[in-house]
Amino acid sequence: MSEARSRLLGTAGELFYSDGIHAVGIDRVVAEAKVTRATLYRHFPSKDDLIVAYLTQADGAIRERVETARTESAGPEDVIRAVSRFIADDIQRDGFRGCAFLNAAAEYPDPAFPVHQAVLRHRQWFLDTMTELFTDLGKIDAEPAARHFVMLRDGAMAAGCLTDPKPVCDTFLRGVEGLLTYRSREPASASS
Amino acid sequence: MSEARSRLLGTAGELFYSDGIHAVGIDRVVAEAKVTRATLYRHFPSKDDLIVAYLTQADGAIRERVETARTESAGPEDVIRAVSRFIADDIQRDGFRGCAFLNAAAEYPDPAFPVHQAVLRHRQWFLDTMTELFTDLGKIDAEPAARHFVMLRDGAMAAGCLTDPKPVCDTFLRGVEGLLTYRSREPASASS
DNA sequence: TGGTAGATAGAACGATCGGTCTACTTGAGA
């Protein structure tokens, strides 16, 4: 990857993430990346392509971290804890602004739009990965457990940038522990 | 409230909610509300005021529904179930596009901005209300339980417009039932 | 009868949007 391209992708990522996608114009990306407009359009045919590249990059970084957790952990339960921990660390880190994918989906609600589809692909991968982990853990209802985990994660990511992140992380990690502790028990059935 | 103003607020709400706030220009609101630009600016000094009015309206509607649930239900547990049910109903209704407040916060991340502050006010009220309900229920750790509830809600609202809403609602309602069932039990402690 | 508030209609403002264009420079490979 060329020097200019990576600088472009880096600053675009920072700006889109921290200020929102619609709120950041091409001019600002170009100026802060110290690159000319022509260079941007040489690498990315349109702003939409730049946005998708931004999300693809974020997706890759997360997959990498999950992969690292999988290879470095003893068993599936440890992997789930490691993933939970880096989610909590993310939430508490400076400049945390929520989930890049949920934020992008909020700005691009049209399912036919490439940006929205990039969000769906990432989320499907994450749900599948968590389902695998809960299956490895021997859970009977692995998929509901994975959905529960993802729901807690989404809630924590959404709330973590709106109030004090500390109690949000505590609630999240407690919820995950509950999910792991009561894993052999069949939860009470929902309505009807 | 004048006829033109309520039409304005109604269509602005629909458009902002379904397409995103930045994506909807004043021209479109004016056109679809069948109102002139001058009329809009007579009622709302700026677009930002219109956005805040939109969120205030949504906030009022939710408070009303929670109040109804409180008066019509037998006890705090029933109220929590009623609130959960209308959240689930919302998620499954046609045109559901997530939480208006979380979506707005994604577009307006600056905490100093009035739109962002309107989101925070609504969320604080909701957390306080849920804490009250869990307190009434006799829970020792009412606030953590309320935080857990809100986290599930946020996750469900975020995911409900990205995939099939049915399993999302099931997971949410199961989580709430778990929260109510294991209410007397001290959850496993989190990390450290 | 006169005044005023609220609405219509539509032109116009400067700023910014995403995107295209020409002209020139640089550096590495065939």
Add this chain to the structure above:
DNA sequence: TCTCAAGTAGACCGATCGTTCTATCTACCA
């Protein structure tokens, strides 16, 4: 040595952004 891709610099495009303006009409109330 020639070529060509990648970069800089910056003017320029039409469209849209949020906002303001003048002018006219209508309905109600003092």
